[in-house]
Amino acid sequence: MKKLVVLTGAGMSAESGIKTFRGSGGLWEEYPVEMVATPEGWNANPELVTQFYNKRRKQLLEVEPNAGHYELAAMEKSFDVQIITQNVDNLDERAGSIKVLHLHGDLTNVRGVVHSEYIVELKPENYEVRLGDCTPFGDQLRPHIVWFHELVTMIEPAMELVKQADYFVVIGSSLVVYPAAGLLHIVPGGSPSYVIDPEELTLCRFPGIKHIKLSASEGIRKLHKLLLEHKEL
Numbered sequence: 001m002k003k004l005v006v007l008t009g010a011g012m013s014a015e016s017g018i019k020t021f022r023g024s025g026g027l028w029e030e031y032p033v034e035m036v037a038t039p040e041g042w043n044a045n046p047e048l049v050t051q052f053y054n055k056r057r058k059q060l061l062e063v064e065p066n067a068g069h070y071e072l073a074a075m076e077k078s079f080d081v082q083i084i085t086q087n088v089d090n091l092d093e094r095a096g097s098i099k100v101l102h103l104h105g106d107l108t109n110v111r112g113v114v115h116s117e118y119i120v121e122l123k124p125e126n127y128e129v130r131l132g133d134c135t136p137f138g139d140q141l142r143p144h145i146v147w148f149h150e151l152v153t154m155i156e157p158a159m160e161l162v163k164q165a166d167y168f169v170v171i172g173s174s175l176v177v178y179p180a181a182g183l184l185h186i187v188p189g190g191s192p193s194y195v196i197d198p199e200e201l202t203l204c205r206f207p208g209i210k211h212i213k214l215s216a217s218e219g220i221r222k223l224h225k226l227l228l229e230h231k232e233l
């Protein structure tokens with residue numbers, strides 16, 4: 001089976017009703033990124049950060065995978081699909097995708113502030129964390145999310161996967177956040193690469209990449225058909 005490596009961003013889950021980050025109406029407009037997604041923000045106001053992620057976990061109970069998530073899962077019948085997601089939701093897993101690497105962490109897990117190796121999975125209905133909820137060692141639990149200014153420890157396994165790609169596709173990412181966007185530079189030469197995004201994008205940094213200017217669900221359907229027919233675009 002040919003290996004299809006997929007890098008997803010917030011646009012993948014937009015049709016499920018989860019807001020993207022940038023652009024008008026994006027999440028970072030409502031919540032300043034430095035307040036809720038940096039270690040400095042956590043140190044300044046852990047209550048605000050805890051509530052922000054509680055809200056986002058609660059939202060996971062209210063949303064469903066969209067047709068794009070299901071189409072990606074269905075592609076596993078014909079391709080060795082490896083998803084590398086910048087998203088912290090669990091919609092790929094809920095749609096049935098097997099190989100999902102979370103580059104920026106995930107909402108369903110929390111870990112110790114000091115004992116970062118102590119990671120606990122929250123049951124969906126127990127999404128609320130409070131200040132004072134601690135590890136057995138006595139340190140506060142925090143979101144298992146990679147904040148700005150923190151190391152992206154999963155980037156190396158992600159790079160290994162991208163190096164093996166027969167096909168590479170980005171879905172719904174503005175490609176402004178590194179190191180994730182840098183993965184595009186190590187796709188093997190000769191492996192067709194695509195970006196699925198309904199908006200106009202500046203892609204001159206990534207020569208050779210083909211833009212499928214559609215929403216995630218429509219774009220993945222189109223790509224699935226193209227790859228099954230051994231066509232490129």
Ligand code: APR
Nearest residue numbers: 009010011014020021022086172173174177197199215216
């Ligand atoms: N289908 C596909 N793409 C869409 C859709 C849709 N229905 N709706 C919007 N998009 C596109 C937008 O045009 C945009 O290019 O999704 C992209 C979302 O970009 P961002 O909001 O910047 O999200 P992302 O690229 O995932 O951000 C990367 O930055 O804020 C941090 O850690 C956070 O993982 C996140 C990272």
